[in-house]
Amino acid sequence: MNEEVLFYYALFAGGIVCIVLSVLLYFWLREDNGIEFSLFFRLVLLCLFGVGLIWYTAPSLKYVVYHDYATTKGVCTVEYDDQSKPRTIDLYYDKTGDYFSFLDRAELGAYGPDVPYTCHVTTTKDHAFEISYRLYDFKTNRLLYSSE
Template sequence: MNEEVIFYYALLAGGIVCVVLSVLLYFWFREDTGIEFSLFFRLVLLCLFGVGLIWYTAPSLKYVVSHDYATIKGMCTVEYDDQSSPRTIDLYYDETGDSFSFLDRADLGAYGPDVPYTCHVTTTKDHEFEISYRIYDVKTDRLLYSAE
């Protein structure tokens, strides 16, 4: 399992934990001494944050669990941000305008909009979550890097 799939499951699990924890804490604090407004407000925010994470990840759940992915192929440019934490690599498709970001670093030697590559990006069918990518040389179609 790669980092992107683990990140997806972490978002989903984090949402479930936030919702369950906020409900349990609400009932636990309510029975003891009553609940103050500020604590109630924080618990509502925690619950809404959890619901937001679940709302964001749930539509792609069937694709991730069943490994029903789509592969996007085409000319792309690769940009690498050395200053960001965690280090990410961004793939931009010139023809479609799609962009994908991965928690990885490909040692290609040259980056930027002036250096085209052929990229194969595997995503969920709804294009919400990136799974893996492969970068090929434009001229020779030789595999330069694979994050699978």
């Protein structure tokens, strides 16, 4: 399993944990005469944060669990920002305008908009989460890097 799939599962599990934790803390910390408003407000925010994480990840759950992925192929440019944290690699498809970002670094000879590559990006069917990518030489179609 690669980093992107683990990140997806971490988001989904984080949402479940936030919801369960907020409900348990509410019943554990409340007294017979009530709960302070500030604590109640924080627990509601924690619960809403968990609901937001699940709302964001749930539509793609069946695609990730059943490995039902789509592959986008075409000419792209690769950009790598050495200063960003975490270090990411960005793939831009010029003709379609698609953009994909991965928590990885491909060791390529050159980056930037002047150097085209042939890219195969695997995503969930709804294109919400990136799974993996492969970079090929534009002229020879030789595999240069694979994140799989």
